[in-house]
Amino acid sequence: MNATANRSDVTTDKLVSTEWVAENMGDSNIRLVESNEDPLVYHQGHIPGAIEIDWIRDLNDAIRRDYLSNEAFSELLSKAGIGPDTTVVFYGDKNNWWATYTLWVFELFGFTNSKIMDGGSLKWKNEGRELTKEIPNVAVAPKQNWTRDDSTIRAFRDEVLSHQKQSGQLIDVRSPMEFSGERTHMEGYPNEGALRGGHIPGAKSIPWAKAVNPETGEFLSLDELNALYGSFSKDNETIVYCRIGERSSHTWFVMKYLLGHPNVRNYDGSWTEWGNLVGVPIEK
Numbered sequence: 055m056n057a058t059a060n061r062s063d064v065t066t067d068k069l070v071s072t073e074w075v076a077e078n079m080g081d082s083n084i085r086l087v088e089s090n091e092d093p094l095v096y097h098q099g100h101i102p103g104a105i106e107i108d109w110i111r112d113l114n115d116a117i118r119r120d121y122l123s124n125e126a127f128s129e130l131l132s133k134a135g136i137g138p139d140t141t142v143v144f145y146g147d148k149n150n151w152w153a154t155y156t157l158w159v160f161e162l163f164g165f166t167n168s169k170i171m172d173g174g175s176l177k178w179k180n181e182g183r184e185l186t187k188e189i190p191n192v193a194v195a196p197k198q199n200w201t202r203d204d205s206t207i208r209a210f211r212d213e214v215l216s217h218q219k220q221s222g223q224l225i226d227v228r229s230p231m232e233f234s235g236e237r238t239h240m241e242g243y244p245n246e247g248a249l250r251g252g253h254i255p256g257a258k259s260i261p262w263a264k265a266v267n268p269e270t271g272e273f274l275s276l277d278e279l280n281a282l283y284g285s286f287s288k289d290n291e292t293i294v295y296c297r298i299g300e301r302s303s304h305t306w307f308v309m310k311y312l313l314g315h316p317n318v319r320n321y322d323g324s325w326t327e328w329g330n331l332v333g334v335p336i337e338k
Contacts, residue, residue, distance in 0.1 A: 063276045068311040070169045072178050075143060079103055081286070085140050089156040090147040096330035099185035102179060103191060105134055109152055109300070113159050121202065127163045128200045136190035138167070144169035149266045151304050158303040158320060161207055163200040170307065207306070209293045209319040211327055214254070215334060223292040224257035227305045228325065233259040235338035237328060239297065248329030251338040262301040265308045279313055288315050295321040
């Protein structure tokens, strides 16, 4: 069974095609998960059998700015019918922006048996494939104990500050206007509270969406991705950031799983934290 089907340039088992999903969507060992920016999208039509995981409702703590607890994550997977041997395929809107974010959060808790459907909802719909509004009835899976580990793929502000002082590799995946400081948030989105604009000194501006073909929603070819990120050494750690860690999770996925960088971390505090810190360096 060819996991990548129509992507002969991709060797990672983390990326599957719409064709592969269509052929395997009836497999009881595979759970399709749709994660979107807009909570209304799923209910307007989704891949048959797919469940929804909402980034606000399901993945975040309701009080603290942090992710859900070990207990809550364990309960989430149990209710979603996801066991340790289940293969989870994520997809969604915005060229899989939120799908990669959900995959990244899953990996924080040690769940790595996951994949991204290349092209996301856009490609599936453009190909005229089946959609449904029916919410699937999922059998509850035996509850497992999942424990979050923030040390491997997540970066915190003090670690980012130390990394920056040592001239470490940093990628700012926000829009050019956010990078320059002209804006403190994405155009068309609410201001999430950053008091200062600009970027972390030494960071290179590579907007996350440059890694995607906007017409198909698919990731660029490996040659194109290597050209885009070729200045970053695989021998050195890379930290990626945006405004709250969602867009940068997409770049994290590209760097780690498509380009094979072994040490990439996502700074989810990102600009809403850095732009409010007292005394940290900022460039415009």
